[in-house]
Amino acid sequence: MPDRPDTPDADPTDAGLPLLRAAVARLAPVLPMLGELGDRFAAAGHELALVGGPVRDAFLGRVSPDLDLTTDARPDEILAVAAGWADAHWDIGRDFGTIGLRKGSHVIEVTTYRADTYDRTSRKPEVMFGESLEGDLVRRDFTANAMAIRLPSLEFVDVHGGLPDLVRQRLTTPAAPEESFADDPLRMMRAARFAAQLGFEVAPEVAAAMTERAGTLSMISAERVRDEFTKLLLSQRPRLGLRLLVDTGLADVFLPELPALRLELDEHHRHKDVYEHSLIVLEQAIDLEGPADGPEESVPGPDLVLRLAALLHDIGKPATRRFEDGGGVSFHHHELVGAKLVGKRLKAMRFDKETTKAVARLVELHLRFHGYGDGQWTDSAVRRYVTDAGPLLTRLHRLTRSDCTTRNVRKAQRLARAYDDLEQRIGRLAEQEELARIRPELDGNEIAAALGIRPGPVLGKAYDYLLSVRLDDGPIGPDAAREKLLAWWAARESER
Template sequence: MFADGGFELHLVGGPVRDAVLRRSVSDLDFTTDARPESTEAILRANCSTVWTTGADFGTIGGLFRGEQVEVTTFRADAYDRVSRNPIVRYGDNLVDDLERRDFTVNAMAVSVPGHEFTDPFGGLADIARQTIRTPASPESSFADDPLRMLRAARFAAQLGFGIDPETLDAMRRMAPELGRITAERIRDEFVKLLTAPDPVVGLRILVDTGLAEQFLPELPALRMEIDEHAQHKDVYEHSLQVLRNAIALEQDGPDLLLRLAALLHDIGKPETKDVVDGGGVTFHHHDVAGARLARRRMRDLKFPKADVQAVSLLISLHLRFYGYGDAGWTDSAVRRYVHDAGAQLDRLHLLVRSDCTTRNRRKAERLRRDYDAFEDRIARIRADEDLRAVRPDLDGNAIMELLGLEPGPQVGRAWAYLKELRLERGPMPRQEAESQLRAWAAAEGLAPSPDAE
């Protein structure tokens, strides 16, 4: 289609890299010497759907024979190097377009229909060496777009590649430049890294280069000093191992919320660390502190509200199970655990199991058996009760009728009392629930009116 119009067209970037690596290829990216208006005309004549959301940057997208394609005019942008915003300028040749791309492994092209392979910056050799390197100097590339430093860590995690020493050195020196990038773009790149096959590789790069300090300082803060007088587990290494444990337990692909909770579950420890007499160390209430810190950091990174709530809840609950095997729990305590976890119960199970990183096999096996028994107990109680939606035995209408109340805060107080009673005792016959409510109301000065019976 483009050749018939007298234009060049080249498959470029990620699809070429992934084809070389024998990885699956989905969306197809092309570059062309055609200007956007010509590209749009060609696609509209041949695609079932066309979108122009990227037209200001020279990109037109379409659905062609069931394949999603995006076609971008050759670019030769300049950058103000204060913000990330490019001054869009179209180029007139393929090599200049490839040079402005992030890494050599993404700066290869295959022409269509001729299938001529173009690799002016050694991307194929870098794939063979499993190396991440920039086409231009890393200083120039990262000054143009500092987010590329995060992308280098992300590609290392996705592809299992190392980063070229010169490129890595530039990342260390230029880490503060990340401050020019919006929180949303940083979040999106971080999510891609965290859901990669081995995010620990990328996370280590972020911490070692100082990039994590720019947007997630709680992570490098876990590298607390361990001295001979105040021994404690290396919290940073422990957290990375918990993340790996959680990934091993995933059933249906990457679970972002579980991975975030695993990575951040102990970020409250530096704040709560206390050295006690005799050289011991405590981290009292680090679960509460960690939930607060995670909530604040995720909000700063513009995560959706539901994700913030889910991760902070998981962190706040990740210690509650410990001691179950020794002290034993009442049925009401089990109900409350399930009720408080809510929709995150299954993730909480995985997080608690992942948090065991001890090398003591006997201790690890005991914790595993205890949690197996705990989950079995939840299942037995759930067989008799609906633990996912624990509700009082009387609803608001029944409370108002029984106590002769109008809608208002007093009804809410009565409902909350019955809910606590339900968690403590389990389901009750209606007559017993009514009797308990009357006794509570009398003690609270809310005795039913004479005509309420």
């Protein structure tokens, strides 16, 4: 954050003026346009202010894609003022007081001052229009989002101390947090998300209110909770937000498998902390993502599938933990149990089928590599590894590498060398064969003709048999494949 004091004890007001100047400088490209619109509203006897995210981001040294404005004008009056100035408009949010405008390449949303009241049993707001900017700001979620710049005067309005909180990197609420979260429980998820996105600390009273009211998150739809969680997970510092979700009990409401990873250590400390391990794996997976504009094989970040798989890869461990007679602890088949749990949980959170299936598959496969530790896999095993991973192979590479969190340097180096060797073998085989598109050497029509059968379940079994031949033996040619198929068919018929 630019011009931030070097010590947390610095007076935030000392940093306010240079920060304000820097913020205005960052907004300079859009201020002439916004000033024009402000002049039109003023001429019509109305107020107008830039508010919320774009103001906050300007102070943080970031360029916001959003231009959110607020006004005392009602929707019809907004449309009247913008007529002849905006290139286009839409009023899909009219019932909530929002009118969308387009000016050149810029999209602007203008919303009438709000003074919502909530039915706290259903979290459905009754939209009431407000009369003042100050009244509008107090209903916003956090002080960092309750700052405004009046237009066209550029007067900075910060009645709730958002700028000092930005300087201190602290999240607080304009109103009492328990009241704010009672109005809208989703704001608790937003607190965790902003902690992750901004790297801010949540004020103690805010964390206390989140803990007290965590159960009320159940009133919010799964889709809205999922969207906030996704934004958190795709942030630069998801650990901060995830810890907040777990520590306050919010995660227990929508993702109980995550806090369940905090397994109690036995007196001999025979296994590592699975919760901490999972957070480290997530961070290491993020480090292995490619640049946002990188090629697909680099897994451009932020990648939701990889991050979900990294966070949840061990959620099968609590259900499979066993203490062995010899003093050890085991988690047999936790990857299979975990894959089923992931599928159920992501479905309940309303993630799409493709994402759910991909994450569950990665969780199922994340231990497969450890059978390669001695480097003695056959070419057939390598082919099966690639085929089973399919289009998820590049993510599986990164997940598997991230899963090494041992402090034993020699062990870590040995695992890294083994995976290097596996990737090299995959590369060599890929040069010789089309590993990503392995198919039987006879297609469905050729199999049907050779066996004299029609399409159906039997043809599917024959196809699967020839695919296993291809994986085990590599390319042997259509004639040899046909001979093996006929031998398989003869053996099958003799058993009937």
